Amino acid sequence: MSNRLAIVGGKVVTPNAIIEDGVVLCEDAKIKFAGSSKDAEPEPNSLIINARGKTVMPGFIDTHFHGSGGDDVMANGAEGIKRISRALLKFGATGYLATTIAARHEELMRTVEDTITAENDNEPAAAILGLHIEGPYINPKFKGAQPEWGIRDPNFDELNQLLDAAAGRIKIMTIAPELPGALEMIRMLKRAGVEPSVGHSEADYDTALAAIEAGATRATHLFNAMSGVHHRKPGLASAVLNEPGICAEMICDGVHVHPRMVALAWKAKGRDAMTLITDATAAQGVGDGEYTLGDFQIRVRGPLCTLMDGVTIAGSVLTMNRAVSNAIAFAGMSLIDAAHTASMAPAMACGVADRKGSIVTGKDADLAILNSDFSVSHTIRAGAVAYQTGVAV
Numbered sequence: 001m002s003n004r005l006a007i008v009g010g011k012v013v014t015p016n017a018i019i020e021d022g023v024v025l026c027e028d029a030k031i032k033f034a035g036s037s038k039d040a041e042p043e044p045n046s047l048i049i050n051a052r053g054k055t056v057m058p059g060f061i062d063t064h065f066h067g068s069g070g071d072d073v074m075a076n077g078a079e080g081i082k083r084i085s086r087a088l089l090k091f092g093a094t095g096y097l098a099t100t101i102a103a104r105h106e107e108l109m110r111t112v113e114d115t116i117t118a119e120n121d122n123e124p125a126a127a128i129l130g131l132h133i134e135g136p137y138i139n140p141k142f143k144g145a146q147p148e149w150g151i152r153d154p155n156f157d158e159l160n161q162l163l164d165a166a167a168g169r170i171k172i173m174t175i176a177p178e179l180p181g182a183l184e185m186i187r188m189l190k191r192a193g194v195e196p197s198v199g200h201s202e203a204d205y206d207t208a209l210a211a212i213e214a215g216a217t218r219a220t221h222l223f224n225a226m227s228g229v230h231h232r233k234p235g236l237a238s239a240v241l242n243e244p245g246i247c248a249e250m251i252c253d254g255v256h257v258h259p260r261m262v263a264l265a266w267k268a269k270g271r272d273a274m275t276l277i278t279d280a281t282a283a284q285g286v287g288d289g290e291y292t293l294g295d296f297q298i299r300v301r302g303p304l305c306t307l308m309d310g311v312t313i314a315g316s317v318l319t320m321n322r323a324v325s326n327a328i329a330f331a332g333m334s335l336i337d338a339a340h341t342a343s344m345a346p347a348m349a350c351g352v353a354d355r356k357g358s359i360v361t362g363k364d365a366d367l368a369i370l371n372s373d374f375s376v377s378h379t380i381r382a383g384a385v386a387y388q389t390g391v392a393v
């Protein structure tokens with residue numbers, strides 16, 4: 001099989017420009033050229049994809065993601081994680097962080113091991129770029145859909161074991177800064193090369209500032225499961241909106257955050273401080289029905305994923321391609337900014353921005369080719385077609 005791929009005729013989204021009638025040439029899993037079709041032609045023996053009428057974006061990277069296609073990253077071992085990596089291709093995602101929820105220490109350790117076992121350099125699957133440990137050191141009053149039995153105060157012995165077992169693969173950890181020892185843990189995470197993310201928290205403004213001072217660089221799903229915006233009692237969300245140096249995760253499904261609040265957050269944070277996530281559960285991509293999330297039964301109706309009470313939001317069924325189209329619709333993001341928040345900013349958080357996250361010569365050929373309604377036409381992973389609408393690859 002040819003190791004050359006040429007995507008011709010599409011609208012190509014690079015970091016600085018949208019190239020109409022563009023061409024992306026890929027060879028040996030890398031991007032060899034991206035620019036106007038006037039300036040380059042497919043090399044002989046290239047597999048050619050006609051992208052006329054379509055948009056070529058960098059493959060999406062989801063840094064807060066629990067599962068897809070019926071599998072949760074914590075539920076079905078390494079085989080389940082491998083299935084998840086393949087399922088994600090349908091949504092234009094070419095990389096992700098396996099994200100845990102509050103659980104017993106042994107379960108978190110096992111998920112770290114399973115994630116390592118499931119790593120997949122040579123498969124047509126989204127790349128596992130590491131882990132996001134969401135909890136267990138979070139505030140039970142703001143637990144969202146996390147199981148209360150798994151939640152506890154910061155424990156340094158446990159964290160050291162997790163860091164050792166993961167050997168550099170933990171990229172983000174969500175922690176509530178008001179818990180005893182949390183600020184010290186934030187400093188320790190930062191030293192260990194982990195991005196500390198504040199969330200599932202009732203921190204007041206001063207505690208949020210202390211967390212930022214200690215090294216917190218992110219906020220876990222801004223507005224959701226955190227103290228909010230009040231003019232006399234500004235909570236964590238207020239601090240995240242107002243303070244520089246803290247990047248806000250946004251679940252852009254129109255359910256978790258009202259579309260106009262997405263627009264407000266975008267005005268406050270801008271492209272260097274907002275990142276699109278899905279927070280998707282095992283129910284991503286399986287349609288309406290009832291499913292298991294950890295120890296919980298959940299219910300899916302359209303874009304709404306709740307506990308069985310039908311009210312408490314329980315993660316989401318959002319996909320990255322929909323997050324992008326919603327961000328454009330809700331906040332008026334440009335395609336270039338959407339690519340930044342869905343690919344480049346996450347690549348930076350995962351420490352892979354030198355080789356992923358944008359359509360630039362020399363980077364990995366991980367791409368999403370989207371139809372005009374933002375449904376996924378093709379997903380290219382390591383220079384090969386890993387997913388194509390209606391075709392089993």
Ligand SMILES: [Zn+2]
Pocket residue numbers: 064065066099134279315
């Ligand atoms: Zn989550």
